[in-house]
Amino acid sequence: MIAITGYSGFVGTELLKKINIEECVLLGRKPITGSYKHQFFDLSNPVQDLDLSEVKVFIHCAARVHIMDDNSANPIDEFRAVNTKGTLNLASQAAKAGVKRFIFISTIKVNGESTTGRKPFNEQECAPEDPYGISKAEAEQQLLALGQQTGMEIVIIRPPLVYGEGVKANFASLMRLVNKGFPLPFRSINNNKRSLVSVYNLVDLIKVCVEHPNAANQVFLVSDDHDLSTAEMVQLMAKVQGKSNLTLPIPTTLFSLAGKVLGKKQIVDRLIGSLQVDITHTKKTLNWVPPYSVENGFKLSAKIK
Template sequence: MYNVLLTGSTGFVGQHLIPELKDDYVLSYINRSDNGYPNQHIANIDADSDYTRALKEINVVIHCAARVHIMAEKSESPLDEFRAVNTQGTLNLATQAARAGVKRFIFVSTIKVNGESTTGRAPFNEQESAPEDPYGISKAEAEQQLLVLGKQTGMEIVIIRPPLIYGKGVKANFASLMSLVNKGFPLPFRAINKNKRSLVSVYNLVDLIKLCIIHPNAVNQVFLVSDDHDLSTAEMIQLMAKVQGRSNLALPVPPTLFSLAGSLLGKKQVVDRLIGSLQVDITYTKNTLNWAPPYSVEDGFKFSAKN
């Protein structure tokens, strides 16, 4: 039985991973504070922490912990803050893992490594890297350094780039939209029906991570992941209404009005995420690993509605 070390165990993905792994693997954890887990090691993900005890007899590291998007960023240098955890912290953990004899290091990255939008272009693929924000840049730099480390040490590197992750217990915009639809608010999104966005339910992401623990073809690869069923904003609202047994009361406000409002209010990037496209091509992932998402996008929305 493999010994697996998980970081970010109290995060959204980590909490869904644990029940799927605990029966097949001996699990250990790195957490910032005591959360009552067995085999727990208290440490920060940074350039200075010593993970020697945590890495003893570990075969596989699944690295989910990260500094993610901060809504009210107060740092004078956000990129430095993101790099401290996502780049330098990741490399420190991976370097010590290689030294300890860890066979495989699975890094949960982000589609932001590819960029922010596919409006007017083909879906992203796994060979591209054009990050635009500090979070994406820090993750891209970590990916590059991990692949170099893998070549130098022989430790197997697996990189997974998910787009928006959702499921039971999700927070932020997805949860807010689901709640508004459930309360019967008439959202102005019916006419936003030409864009396409890739999503991934946490259930499909967890299934892929589990496969990457053991699959021989995953070695030193970058994989994109999604539910393999992209939705427009209007379709997303319609499906949220369907799984909650509500009428779709969305109003047909033209996307051009959103663009105008975004320009006037200085919220262009926010509006672009609402009316624009962000698609990923998971053909390489499916073919390389002989994998397909086991849960449909409707399944994922149904599970999310059970919050």
């Protein structure tokens, strides 16, 4: 039996398509249509007992997610309450119930925010900068300690930006702009590189980690293994949608200036900067390669409504 949290989220929804529903128990606030076993659970409430007696593998996808403009009075405490304390509570219950393996979907933000001017991130690095990344990093550390104490196998997966059909936020907005044929000022942003991962490749890796013996007590970075500049990303979005690539050569220095003047430096840094991950360890340890090319992933994402 496999227990899954975050089953109604972007990653969890795709995961349910690839796993036998007869082998699943869903943990969350609302049951979903289908023949799934379900137990009520609220990640922000640590005082809840779960029946995990039949569970062998636990896949923890739920989280308090990163928000660009978080107006919480004390965001670090709110992230820790869910992502750190809530996760440890789940894992502790899983260990007591005899669950063999706990798979934690973390984030590349545990590594940091940028690889501009440096080598790609690797799985051994940990330098989070924002409350979300810090809460996930602390969860990772506590999970690994719990695994050492109890013998439950811990698997940690750190994805960068995850995209696919139904994705929202900036990726979806950019895809729509390209589809509408608007001239976009991104042709000169061609020296940066960003790692992405389609939800299809991420779910495939999660499935491998459910059973692969070499996954135990490891941290894995994941990507499509094909990094793109912003200009290349826009070009590929145009190609998969059958549109002309209408981009203008606006210098990156103007983007940087606009970011400072408008107070949008973080957004601009993501647009013109680099964030790359090295998945050599993942591929070698698990004998895994991403089954979907980045072009396949973009084609499926083009169904965004």
